Amino acid sequence: MADSVGRSLPDGDEALRVAMVEALRAAGSVRSAAVAEAMLTVPRHVFAPEATLEEAYEPERALVTKRNEYGLAVSSVSAARIQAQMLEQADVRPGMRVLEIGSGGYNAALIAEVVGPEGEVVTVDIDPFVTERAEKYLAEAGYERVRVVLADGSAPVEGGPFDRIVVTVGAWDLPPAWTGALVEGGTITVPLRMHGLTRSIAFRREGERLVSVSATVSGFVKIQGTDAHDExxxxxxxxxxxxxxxxxxxxxxxxxxxxxxxxxxxxxxxxxxxxxxxxxxxxxxxxxxxxxxxxxxxxxxxxxxxxxxxxxxxxxxxxxxxxxxxxxxxxxxxxxxxxxxxxxxxxxxxxxxxxxxxxxxxxxxxxxxRTSSGPVFTAQPIGTSNDQLPDGLVIDKSHVRLTISWP
The missing domain is CATH 3.30.310 (TATA-Binding Protein)
Structure with a gap:
């Protein structure tokens, strides 16, 4: 048995991929043909060799790849369900230029499949352990065209502006480098923490402000570096x-x-x-x-x-x-x-x-x-005056003033 680029596959890998995608479709996490095809094509097990084949393709299982001195996960291949939901939220399309904040390799490979050979993917992480693994496993899986960058993800990254930014680490704030790296009308999909509650929010750039277009419950390991924030x-x-x-x-x-x-x-x-x-x-x-x-x-x-x-x-x-x-x-x-x-x-x-x-x-x-579509989230620069904010709860972060507006 071989995959789409001719590599031999371990017994059962193809069947496990199909079963994973079918389960994600049934749960509503995979909705588009593009995301389904990407998840059927990319060998998830390559990016987490510590896991068994069965574990690698369990839809709800996050695959921890590094823990800190307290035993807490600081890097992982997120659960396939979460990755599928975020890709659907991000609405990545062929030919786009995409920046991923928080690496690991597998998600970047999925994005590369969706954008195709005419698109570009840059994945950034602050931890050399993570970027070295990502480079190694992306090459093994046939995705050398993904550019892996060792850097603080809150800082500007060469290669923009980007049509999409996908943040795969839990963020407490929205650094100005992220908004500045987006094209007008482009979106950033980010697991954002508010009062300890995390929602994966897809924001569209409208000038200097970001306005949500969708939000789902989500959870990721916390961002490291300049914009790390402890409760x-x-x-x-x-x-x-x-x-x-x-x-x-x-x-x-x-x-x-x-x-x-x-x-x-x-x-x-x-x-x-x-x-x-x-x-x-x-x-x-x-x-x-x-x-x-x-x-x-x-x-x-x-x-x-x-x-x-x-x-x-x-x-x-x-x-x-x-x-x-x-x-x-x-x-x-x-x-x-x-x-x-x-x-x-x-x-x-x-x-x-x-x-x-x-x-x-x-x-x-x-x-x-209870039955509404939920609130709209708006993020504006920290210096924005109150009269320029929409109605709702205002949460002042370090970089933005976040407003939660309920219908």
Missing amino acids: FLVLPRGTKEIGLRFDELERPDTSRLGGVLDTPRAEWWSGVTIGNQEPFDSLYLWLASSLPGFGLMSVDPELDTKTVAPANRMACPVIVDGGSLAYLALRKISDDPVTFEFGAHGFGPEGGPLAALINAEVRRWDRDH
Whole structure:
């Protein structure tokens, strides 16, 4: 058996590629013939030789290629589902010039397949381990025409302007070099973090501003280099059992939270229900857009004393005001069909009112935004005055003023 450029394939590779693409089509991640053909053509296993063939072609599996000293992934071949979604979002077309921020090789090869021999692909990474691997495996897979650059992805890159920029690392900000590298009307597709929540957003350039054309839930390893940004972590009990994370430059005063979780827990329920497996990712973004003092709560399962019962123990909306806090909660109210009710738990002297505030916003989301297409995201240079911004929540990053505008 051989692939499109005549190389011999390991047994089962072609069948695994076909099965992967069929699964991605069924899930709606692959929608176009161009993306399907690229994923059928590029040998994904070549770019992650550490994985077994079966692992390489599992649609939901990210293939970690490097970890830091704490065991956290700092480089990976992202899950095929995520890569397919981003390629569809980016709307890459034949003959385009494309810049990829964050390398690895496989995604750049997919882009090269879509743009064809008349197009150009440049892939950039700050880590020489990553760029050396990318160059090696791109050559092995037959994509030497992809230019691999070792550089900080936030800095200008030679070869522009580009029709498309695809960012394959989690970004907290939008450096001016990215907007400046885009042609007018070109798009940048980027996993952007806002209040700790990441959305893969396709922005179109309109002069000096970027306006979203689509957004999906996404997750990537964090960007390194000049524009790396760490969240602010608060441990209200002094241990790693419960952590509160705040992601923006402006964050609430958390100095009075000591002992707050030793106070009685107030429970308030909204009357808004959700079925088992029914998605509600837009709720988190709505709460981040509408609630002051917003952050995310996480609970270490090995240290959990059941003091708190958040709706999501990995990353649950929480709000803080002085010496009080409240977080989103869920309770099962029916077994057949399985149905849950949204609510909130509060701690501290104002815990009850904070929980009631969360419930009020849950009800607003249910009434006005649950079935909507979601918000529009607009990014403008950091010096833009308030009267030039659209209505909505404004988040000031280091380089841009990001506005989240709900219909």
